[in-house]
Amino acid sequence: MENLFYFLASLTLLCALMVVISKNPVHSIIFLVITFFTISGHYILLNAQFLAAVNIIVYAGAIMVLFLFVIMFLNMGKNERDLKTSALTKITGTIAGGLLFVVMIAALKDAHVGTYDAENFNSQIGMVENLGKVLYTKYLLPFELASVLFLVAMVGAVMLGKKETGERHF
């Protein structure tokens, strides 16, 4: 089990790095999809099957397809000109990344690593029945509010998409 975790974790990190390193945006997206798959693998190792399946359906199956759509339409990365970055950008990028790294180390240096209680741990907590019960009883209000937020976002997207010259806003 532990070896499997290390294998998956290294694969996740490798693919995540490739997302950033790849010069072709379509390659980046494909690596991002593989990253989502490996993260789903981690969920399965944690016995959270529902989360694993939903992660694949929502992120790999829907959102990344839209990303792919946009990038294919823009036809990015075809011109060599787009890929060249100036020296100034490189220097600022290095400094900004280094600063973020320092902040992260400062924040994590004294962080307390939580331990888990192996005796009382319920391994069935991530199953779809338990998750549904918790969502619809204990966290009903946040759940409903999130769905209202989604509805608002959807209506907003339709409205923005509808806007044409001479056409009335709703």
Add this chain to the structure above:
Amino acid sequence: MESVDLIYKAIYILVIFGITLLIATYSTYFERKIAAFIQDRVGPNRAGPAGLLQPLADAGKLFFKEDFIPTKANKALFIIGPGIAMLVATMSSAVIPFGDMLIVGGREIWLQAIEVNIGVLYVFGVVSLGVYGLMIGGWASNNKFSLLGAIRAASQNISYELAMGLSLIAVLMMTGSLSLREIAEQQQGFNWNIWYQPLGFLIFLVCAFAECNRTPFDLPESEAELIGGYHTEYGSMKLGMYLFAEYINIFVASAVMSTLYFGAYNFPFMENLRAAISDPVLANNVVTILGVIVMFAKIFAFIFFFMWVRWTLPRFRYDQLMKLGWQILIPLAILNVVLTGGAILLKDYLF
């Protein structure tokens, strides 16, 4: 898990994989035969008795054709595209219960590759990944017509996934489980879901046709009026893989429809048959084997239906297709969810 179980699972998965490929291969033959029958022709009859070796001849031809890759294509993705289509198509049959339990030598053998309590979501997730094969292949060809074809196919698949998911929710509300085995078990005998969910089944069927790119929704590859689609630049076995993946998708869609709505391996009077045989082990095995035969009969009936429709209905126009998906099927599916919920509450209230 014991090593015996592991070996059994490996054999079972290989057998299902083989059956899937065999059925997909012979679907091409039967498609042409059924087309010939409907159009009053003879159909393929040269290779072997009654043309039975025709699929092998086609495969041989595709394998030995020149494996052409366009000069400016993205070579790696151009090769991976059909591979993804094929991989995703063969993945979803893993959770389908093709039969109940066999008892051999006191050991219980379940005729299902993996039993997970998220079976329906797994199928749905794999279906939603099917878009990648088309999109990557279409984009990597470096041809505008291929790209437009890929985008046409992807928008169609994404649009119909929504209505498909919504029509599934009504089934899940009735069964209260995401596990395909449990859904199959609840349809004991003749208590099939189709009797409770006729509207849901109709929506699911239409969406399955659209997801498999079959007529009347075969716009992704309408070769007559639009350019061939995402596989314009493909030839030889790479094109063969795309077409083959499509037939596998038809098989899987038929299997999912039989499981969700037509009682999977259940058949009428199965309990009477079980009671009629005195030895319980023998009774169980006879019923299970008959169940597997019934399951495959249902799958073949659906595959036949897919082909029948292809040679009966003309193709939709693209705007009609989008209108049907978004403005008719999705509201109908939501209505179906509401009606199902109301019926479940009413049943609790009355009885």
